[in-house]
Amino acid sequence: MKKLCLLAMSALLLFSCKKEEKKDFKPSFTKVETDTLLTDSVISIRGLVIDGDKAWYSANKGKYGWVSLSGGGNFSGIATHDTIFPEFRAIAQTKESIFILSVATPALLYKISKDGKQVKQVYTETGEKVFYDCMKFYNDKEGIAMGDPQNGCLSIITTKDGGNTWQKRDCAGLPDVAEGEAAFAASNTNIIIKGDKTWIVSGGKKSRVFFSADKGGVWQVFDTPILQGGEMTGIFSADFYDEEVGFAGGGNYEQRDLNKGNKILTIDGGKTWTLAGEGTGPGYISCVQFVPGSNGNELVTVGLNGVFYTYNRGSSWKKIADATNLNTLQFADAHTIIAAGQKNIVRFKLSN
Known part of the structure; x- marks a missing residue:
């Protein structure tokens, strides 16, 4: 019996060591090329969706339309x-x-x-x-x-x-909301959907995650450690790589350089969150998205400090573009980012 217990303990220790083993994170690209797809001196874009070789946008002054990703013609409407x-x-x-x-x-x-x-x-x-x-x-x-x-x-x-x-x-x-809890229309990324599962992120004086496993029939609410308490604080954007790994960003819109308390990670479907990359990387984040095919390790953000990239789930960051006028981004594929904001839509091509 004693021998069996020792064997069981050894197996448990071995399993625990393997579980805690650090991942070998590696960047999937080293070069970034930029080209402009649309320029408009008065446009402000916060919504993007990719439809094949088109990037549709929603904007101010009643504007909407698409830009071609393959060299075809663009379209605009009001x-x-x-x-x-x-x-x-x-x-x-x-x-x-x-x-x-x-x-x-x-x-x-x-x-x-x-x-x-x-x-x-x-x-x-x-x-x-x-x-x-x-x-x-x-x-x-x-x-x-x-x-x-x-x-x-x-x-x-x-x-x-x-x-x-x-x-x-x-x-x-x-669910009831707390006093001062609302949301931000920063980048059309307050809602995340995976299958039947829905996550909605709030911000303001209280910043939480609302979760439904059945397309909004029944809801649960989870607290987060992100910076909150002020009208312009909390989660501005979130994304899930799969049903377990998710990331949210934001901070304080009125303190653009503050890069503490503004990036959080979950690996259990949003039930619990931990702060990521404290004191590193972007300050205020308007939009965050996972890189497709990255196993939930790589993310890109846009905001008032520029475009930032992490290949280790937010532990460390690198600025990949200086653009400070971008509000939102979407991946056309694993090597192509479409981003939009004040006055333009741009494409970032990622390569080695």
Whole structure:
């Protein structure tokens, strides 16, 4: 019996050592080339989606459109409501359509055919506290958008018919928000979807993660250690590589250089979070995204300090571009970043 116990303890120790063994993190690229895809002196873009060889965007002054990634022609449109030129910060897509959603009141949600020829308003909401931040689709039928709190809960609207109609969720089926807890329409990355699972990140005086395993039917809420407590603090952006590994960034918008308390990592699906790269890398982060195919090790951020890259889950960082006017980014593939913000859309090509 004693011999068996010793063998069991040895096996346990061996397993523990292997589990704690440090990973051999390596960067997947060493060179970055930049080219400009769109220049507009008055445009401000915070929403991007990649559709094949097109990068669709949602912007201020009612503007939306796409830029070609393969050398073809670009397209631009303007959606207005009476005399209002909305600010579109949220964008999402299905196989056949693009959806853009404006901030503030009235909230205006438009469905646009991918040839740009058909534009239909499919949802409107008015109210003093109406302010939508982000929108995503689970599939070609089911979608979700979220916004700042009303009546004590986050604003959630959903569709089950491909975006033709949208319904507002009642607070009775949603978690309560804390005082001063809201969200930021910084980069259309407040919502993350993996299969049926949904994560929504909040910010402000309280910054947490709202999680649903069943497309928004039942919700749990998890605390985070990110900087919070002020109106312009907390999580501004998040991404999940898979159902377990996720990363969130933000900080304090009013202290752009502060790089402590602004980067957090989870490896258990968002239940618990740890601070990453304290005192290193970017300050305020507007958008963070995992590099595709990187096993959840590599991330890129944009914000007021430039474009930063980590290959070890946020432990150390390297600035890869000085651009300080970018609000959002999406990967077209593992070697191509499309980023947008004030006045332009740019492409970063990653290579060795």
